[in-house]
Amino acid sequence: MSDRPYTGDDVADCSVIKVHIASLSQLFDSLDPSPFHIRDLDRKASTYIVESARDIPRDRKIGLVLYVDESTRPADDGRIVGDAVRDHFAREADYTGRRLRRMIKQGWVSLAIGLAFLITAVMASAVVTDNVPGTIGVVLRETLIIGGWVSMWRPLEIFLYDWWPLLGERRLYERMSRMAVQIEYTGKISERSQPKWSETR
Numbered sequence: 001m002s003d004r005p006y007t008g009d010d011v012a013d014c015s016v017i018k019v020h021i022a023s024l025s026q027l028f029d030s031l032d033p034s035p036f037h038i039r040d041l042d043r044k045a046s047t048y049i050v051e052s053a054r055d056i057p058r059d060r061k062i063g064l065v066l067y068v069d070e071s072t073r074p075a076d077d078g079r080i081v082g083d084a085v086r087d088h089f090a091r092e093a094d095y096t097g098r099r100l101r102r103m104i105k106q107g108w109v110s111l112a113i114g115l116a117f118l119i120t121a122v123m124a125s126a127v128v129t130d131n132v133p134g135t136i137g138v139v140l141r142e143t144l145i146i147g148g149w150v151s152m153w154r155p156l157e158i159f160l161y162d163w164w165p166l167l168g169e170r171r172l173y174e175r176m177s178r179m180a181v182q183i184e185y186t187g188k189i190s191e192r193s194q195p196k197w198s199e200t201r
Contacts, residue, residue, distance in 0.1 A: 008078025009180035014063025015056040017049055022069045024081060024183070041088045053176055062179035069186050082181035093173035100166040107158035114152040121148030 021027060028039045041049070053062050064085065125144040128137055 006182055006184040008082050008182040011063030011180045011182050014061040014180050016063040016065050017052040018065050020067040062175055064179055064181045066183045067186055068183055071187050078183050085181050086177050089173045090177035093170050093177055096166055096170040096173055103163055107155050111155035114155050117151040118148035
């Protein structure tokens, strides 16, 4: 651990994501009019933190260390900023969960529509087989069968491929909503206008 002053959580047993900023305000969305403690994170900061967290094994705790080029601030800053960061990712987990539920609901509706159309297409192809001879009949029958199976494409895509990435996103955000957050003050007067991102430990 550094000898520099810090506040917030203990990250000794965590895989740490490091972010170097000139001031705490750089961490949050400057256009968000919400009070500081419930403000969304800056989009680039959030993206970097999330992408770094993906590389951390699931059996490891996630920690975030903010290196701030300021002198020591009130001790409550660690708690307030930590809660704001965790609340941000808790909101992301909730939002992603709602997206997942809507997708599953859409999948069931799409499945019902697809099955109804497939059954209708199969029945219609049987009628065509009995009543339309020759090449035209064959073409119509095959077109109906293909169209019926194509109608099943969207529900199959949802249930086979689309839902599990969202589930993974929600679980990642839930992990991040519990991560330790520590602020370490470097005591420097920085001319940096942009944050400096670092690798995870």
